[in-house]
Amino acid sequence: MSNATPLADRQAVHARSLADPDGFWLEAATRLDWMTAPSRAGDWSFDRDDFHIRWFEDGVLNVAANCIDRHLATRGDQVAILWEGDDPTTAPRHITYAELHREVSRFANVLKGLGAGKGDRITLYMPMIPEAAFAMLACARIGAVHSVVFAGFSAEALAGRIADCDSRIVITADQGRRGGRTIALKACVDEALAIARAVDHVLVVRATGAEVPMTAGRDIWYHEAALNVAADCPPEPMAAEDPLFILYTSGSTGKPKGVVHSTGGYLLWAAMTHATVFDYTAPDVYWCAADIGWVTGHSYIVYGPLANGATTLMYEGVPNWPTPARIWEVVDRHRVTTLYTAPTALRALMKEGDAYVTGTSRASLKLLGSVGEPINPEAWRWYHDVVGGGRCPVMDTWWQTETGGHMITPLPGTPAKPGSASLPFHGVDPRLLDAEGRELDGAAEGNLVIAASWPGQMRGLWGDPARFFDAYFSLYPGVYTTGDGARRDADGYWWITGRVDDVINVSGHRMGTAEVESALVLHADVAEAAVVGFPHDVKGQGIYAYVTLNAGVAADETLRAALRDWVRREIGPIATPDAIQFAPGLPKTRSGKIMRRILRKIAEGDTASLGDTSTLADPGVVKALLSESQARV
Numbered sequence: 001m002s003n004a005t006p007l008a009d010r011q012a013v014h015a016r017s018l019a020d021p022d023g024f025w026l027e028a029a030t031r032l033d034w035m036t037a038p039s040r041a042g043d044w045s046f047d048r049d050d051f052h053i054r055w056f057e058d059g060v061l062n063v064a065a066n067c068i069d070r071h072l073a074t075r076g077d078q079v080a081i082l083w084e085g086d087d088p089t090t091a092p093r094h095i096t097y098a099e100l101h102r103e104v105s106r107f108a109n110v111l112k113g114l115g116a117g118k119g120d121r122i123t124l125y126m127p128m129i130p131e132a133a134f135a136m137l138a139c140a141r142i143g144a145v146h147s148v149v150f151a152g153f154s155a156e157a158l159a160g161r162i163a164d165c166d167s168r169i170v171i172t173a174d175q176g177r178r179g180g181r182t183i184a185l186k187a188c189v190d191e192a193l194a195i196a197r198a199v200d201h202v203l204v205v206r207a208t209g210a211e212v213p214m215t216a217g218r219d220i221w222y223h224e225a226a227l228n229v230a231a232d233c234p235p236e237p238m239a240a241e242d243p244l245f246i247l248y249t250s251g252s253t254g255k256p257k258g259v260v261h262s263t264g265g266y267l268l269w270a271a272m273t274h275a276t277v278f279d280y281t282a283p284d285v286y287w288c289a290a291d292i293g294w295v296t297g298h299s300y301i302v303y304g305p306l307a308n309g310a311t312t313l314m315y316e317g318v319p320n321w322p323t324p325a326r327i328w329e330v331v332d333r334h335r336v337t338t339l340y341t342a343p344t345a346l347r348a349l350m351k352e353g354d355a356y357v358t359g360t361s362r363a364s365l366k367l368l369g370s371v372g373e374p375i376n377p378e379a380w381r382w383y384h385d386v387v388g389g390g391r392c393p394v395m396d397t398w399w400q401t402e403t404g405g406h407m408i409t410p411l412p413g414t415p416a417k418p419g420s421a422s423l424p425f426h427g428v429d430p431r432l433l434d435a436e437g438r439e440l441d442g443a444a445e446g447n448l449v450i451a452a453s454w455p456g457q458m459r460g461l462w463g464d465p466a467r468f469f470d471a472y473f474s475l476y477p478g479v480y481t482t483g484d485g486a487r488r489d490a491d492g493y494w495w496i497t498g499r500v501d502d503v504i505n506v507s508g509h510r511m512g513t514a515e516v517e518s519a520l521v522l523h524a525d526v527a528e529a530a531v532v533g534f535p536h537d538v539k540g541q542g543i544y545a546y547v548t549l550n551a552g553v554a555a556d557e558t559l560r561a562a563l564r565d566w567v568r569r570e571i572g573p574i575a576t577p578d579a580i581q582f583a584p585g586l587p588k589t590r591s592g593k594i595m596r597r598i599l600r601k602i603a604e605g606d607t608a609s610l611g612d613t614s615t616l617a618d619p620g621v622v623k624a625l626l627s628e629s630q631a632r633v
């Protein structure tokens, strides 16, 4: 490691960042290129009466200028985006910073031509192609707010997200490619727009060349529109607090939350964490194997690396296609130095045996990263020993859509404890609270909260300030509630234990149990549904649905399959239930609250310790659930 930070040094920097946040953050902010430098750092209060979060408020900057223009003089010919296609025989694309400047400017001018400008929301429903990044940066360049919707979400889910933030423009592609299959993106947008009608334009990027129907007056081919615009577009000056993007994520209610991130604080956080945690130095090839539809793709494929002038690899496909060696072959092909992926991918690859890994060189690798869920020590060791050949430190990065970037993470040089995300990043002040909100000291386990604001913190939920406060600041007054549980050991290392709310983590993707329940009860045969997570070998957690049917409906395999398809269609394949148990009734308290604790135990197969069932309105329900669950297995 060129810049390993010894433990004592990182602790000293952390102490300074908390003791003098203004001095620390104004100095840190100089890593960005400001049109007007900020004179103030954080200005915030988590108290109900005076609730506000602002950083670098009088600073003015443009995110696209930071990610592109400022690198032109020094690294215009360096590759900014290195694209690897789904099909290994497809030629990779190398987009230099100079090319990125032209592409993004053109894209920005096309958007302007459609009437888009500062503050307008634009929804992206894109495959993993460079044009997705061009579109995001083009929005940033003109001050429009992008909302990227993961291309695996259904038309229903897409329609809801388009309507929620009132997007007048949708950017998509004819089709996407993934794991040897094509995904009909334009068709899905058409279906979504039959529901969410108030859209003026659909801008369609030609990706596979498939014929797709175009609606006259509404749909525009990007490659045609781009012929008529200039390859230069001045970046819009933006206030640091102007919103950069909205990203919908799951919460504990049925309606996804539109997390809003800022321009200045967010970019600083993404850039600084990327540089520090991954110790990035040009001309390293850095690869974050996430999708741009998730926050990891926003912060660590696009904004963080490009703000740092990195070469960021963007991969269209999946880690295990056409063979489980693909991910390592891509590492060798492009001499990747840093690989950042999710434990679920590692567990899936691990199952295929070491030969797929050891048949490749991986000599270029210097550092490995993990994100999305707790990494079990077995997967950690395999990553470290087999993938990294024992040479590469593993950065287990804990963070959330809401935090903008890494919060608790090793830095190169931090002594590793497999399974622990280790220590807080600069400026992060994590605490543990018990269920009553009392702070726990020393080695302890409890609810993980953050006691002070940090620049990358989300600034709101789109259109719903009351829900923002209620969801994150009301349960424990004065702190940000993460929704995760954690344990702090005697060395002060943090171990994330998982969600403490009704959110489950399926293959590193957040899923609200209430979202799946809402989808199920929309089905004509379903009276009631309750969804819980259960431990799953590869996915981390699987989705277990208890379904009560309407009177007279036959509970058979055909209906079970139909309900699985139904959820896929309503939300998307990532929400497909792993198990559906037909239940004559659900265990409820006398006040009508479903006792999920019991449902979780049954789903886990831990039926010996159901705990106290005496508060149930009808204890007989549990007996029926148990006999049905045994029949199911």
Ligand code: 6R9
Pocket: 249, 294, 295, 296, 370, 371, 372, 373, 374, 375, 396, 397, 398, 399, 400, 401, 402, 421, 482, 483, 484, 496, 498, 499, 505, 508, 509, 510
């Ligand atoms: C970045 C991202 C956030 C939730 C978070 C937590 C889990 C993420 C983790 C981790 C343990 C890690 N999580 N990284 N748990 N160790 N290194 O994943 O954002 O999709 O919003 O999910 O993921 O439960 O609360 P997001």
